[in-house]
Amino acid sequence: MRDEQSRDPQNLDRRDFLRLGGTAGAGLLAGALVRRAGTALPSLPANPRTPKVMPTRNLGRTGYHAGIFSLGGQAAIEQPGNESVAVPIVERALDLGVNYVDTAAAYGGPQRWSQRYIGQVMKRRRKEAFLTSKTNDRTRDGSLRLLEESLRLLNTEHLDLWQIHNLSRMEQVDEIFAPGGAMEALRQAREQKMVRFLGVTGHADPEVLMEALRRFEFDTLLLALNAADPHHLSFAEKLLPMAVEKQMGIIGMKIPARGRILESWTPPPLDQQREIERPARPGTLKFREALYYVLSLPVSTVIVGCDSVAQVEENVALARAFTPLSPSQMAALTARAEPVAKQALFFRRWP
Numbered sequence: 637m638r639d640e641q642s643r644d645p646q647n648l649d650r651r652d653f654l655r656l657g658g659t660a661g662a663g664l665l666a667g668a669l670v671r672r673a674g675t676a677l678p679s680l681p682a683n684p685r686t687p688k689v690m691p692t693r694n695l696g697r698t699g700y701h702a703g704i705f706s707l708g709g710q711a712a713i714e715q716p717g718n719e720s721v722a723v724p725i726v727e728r729a730l731d732l733g734v735n736y737v738d739t740a741a742a743y744g745g746p747q748r749w750s751q752r753y754i755g756q757v758m759k760r761r762r763k764e765a766f767l768t769s770k771t772n773d774r775t776r777d778g779s780l781r782l783l784e785e786s787l788r789l790l791n792t793e794h795l796d797l798w799q800i801h802n803l804s805r806m807e808q809v810d811e812i813f814a815p816g817g818a819m820e821a822l823r824q825a826r827e828q829k830m831v832r833f834l835g836v837t838g839h840a841d842p843e844v845l846m847e848a849l850r851r852f853e854f855d856t857l858l859l860a861l862n863a864a865d866p867h868h869l870s871f872a873e874k875l876l877p878m879a880v881e882k883q884m885g886i887i888g889m890k891i892p893a894r895g896r897i898l899e900s901w902t903p904p905p906l907d908q909q910r911e912i913e914r915p916a917r918p919g920t921l922k923f924r925e926a927l928y929y930v931l932s933l934p935v936s937t938v939i940v941g942c943d944s945v946a947q948v949e950e951n952v953a954l955a956r957a958f959t960p961l962s963p964s965q966m967a968a969l970t971a972r973a974e975p976v977a978k979q980a981l982f983f984r985r986w987p
Contacts, residue, residue, distance in 0.1 A: 677832055678794075680699065681762070682735070685733035688733065689952060693935075695856065695937070696885030696936060697883045697884070698855055702885075702936050702937040703736065703955065704937050705938060705955035706887070706937045706939045707726065707729045707737050708889065709739030710743055711942055712941070712942065713726065713753055725944070726756075728948050729952075733952065734948075735766060738858075739767075740769055741769060741770060741785065748785065751785075754790060758790050766796045767790065769783075769795055770798070771798065771801055772802065774812050775818060776819075777821075783825055783830065793830075795832065797833045798830075798831040801837055802839060802840075803837070803844050804838060809851070834855055835854050835856035839983035841985045842870065845871075846874065846875055849882065856885035858939075859887070860889055861933060862892070863926060863969045867973070867977035876933065886934065888937070892923060894982075896916070896980050896982065897921050897976060898921060899918055899921060900918070901918050904916075919976050920973060920976055921972060927958075928960075929970075931960070932960045
């Protein structure tokens with residue numbers, strides 16, 4: 637640490653700043669770092685295949701046009717020792733025109749498997765993907781450390797989008813906005829051009845996310861949406877319109893609810909089910925129906941984790957063939973999802 641603190645401030649790069657983020661030296665060097673961080677970020681990424689293979693939508697006010705199907709960093713991509721499956725999934729997604737890739741510091745446990753696998757591909761194909769990650773740490777210093785690790789594992793000098801991960805309680809909102817909270821890291825990372833845009837994500841309670849949106853002009857919102865949404869703590873009722881009014885990039889997730897909303901899902905044994913889901917049963921929708929339901933809402937794109945290259949290919953084909961559902965079709969899917977609402981909304985806050 638003594639060697640780092642003795643360096644000439646004018647010679648520090650953005651990685652140096654991150655390493656010093658939790659020290660008193662960082663405050664003393666802030667002025668010099670801001671002056672040095674005038675290097676412009678590269679142009680927005682562009683996958684030339686995207687507009688040829690699927691519809692694209694504006695990612696809010698960011699100026700980016702995302703394909704309506706995007707790759708999530710969970711499922712096979714977060715499994716340990718799964719490189720031979722995970723890396724080809726990422727490669728094939730880009731080959732097929734996917735241009736938005738989602739991951740998080742928390743995906744894949746302490747080894748950060750998701751970021752490791754995606755980083756292997758980004759080393760060669762960074763310019764083809766709008767690359768996003770998240771911090772699940774609620775403090776400034778902890779978040780800056782996670783960002784440093786994310787940049788290293790993803791083999792990139794910057795993220796296109798850095799997000800607060802999974803706000804679920806009002807206390808967490810207070811925590812990230814408090815002095816020394818994670819929002820200081822987000823603002824600072826954007827000023828230092830380590831990240832391009834800032835976002836927030838959540839699954840549990842729409843009021844929590846609405847409060848976060850009142851306190852800061854985030855660029856994007858990643859929210860859990862599926863056909864069961866109207867049956868409990870609906871995100872589509874008030875949160876989604878609020879994000880639309882703010883012209884945010886809106887990313888849908890949990891479309892198949894980790895399979896639980898799908899008729900092909902086989903529930904685990906009763907003693908392995910979460911209490912709120914018992915007794916779980918097979919879902920009631922086909923994946924195509926679940927996907928088209930969310931794509932018929934005012935979202936920019938949806939992220940879906942995949943277990944195989946074949947699933948990526950199927951999802952891109954479905955995105956290519958997408959046409960919006962009518963209000964009556966949407967209502968019919970919502971009604972069909974009601975019997976499995978608890979398992980399909982397992983990520984919501986329940987009494």
